[in-house]
Amino acid sequence: xxxxxxxxxxxxxxxxxxxxxxxxxxxxxxxxxxxxxxxxxxxxxxxxxxxxxxxxxxxxxxxxxxxxxxxxxxxxxxxxxxxxxxxxxxxxxxxxxxxxxxxxxxxxxxxx
Numbered sequence: 173x174x175x176x177x178x179x180x181x182x183x184x185x186x187x188x189x190x191x192x193x194x195x196x197x198x199x200x201x202x203x204x205x206x207x208x209x210x211x212x213x214x215x216x217x218x219x220x221x222x223x224x225x226x227x228x229x230x231x232x233x234x235x236x237x238x239x240x241x242x243x244x245x246x247x248x249x250x251x252x253x254x255x256x257x258x259x260x261x262x263x264x265x266x267x268x269x270x271x272x273x274x275x276x277x278x279x280x281x282x283x284x
Contacts, residue, residue: 210256
């Protein structure tokens with residue numbers, strides 16, 4: 173019996189890089205939520221159900237470091253901090269929308 177050769181598609185480095193950021197739990201949901209416009213920490217915490225303050229703070233810092241979101245501190249009083257998508261972050265919105273449509277059509281909702 174002849175051995176059949178199996179072709180394996182190697183994951184593109186750019187896709188790997190994208191998922192190193194977006195594949196982290198909560199990051200996609202935070203970006204999608206900020207697609208609705210500028211938001212405070214408290215509003216984000218309410219909008220992203222189930223995320224802890226510590227994790228939200230960590231994810232916002234990571235997303236700011238990658239250039240997907242901008243953090244703005246306004247002197248006040250009281251001092252306020254808000255977050256919004258950068259141009260790069262806004263570029264993800266059509267992709268996240270398409271991903272959501274795909275998930276709706278192809279994945280069964282998970283029971284909580």
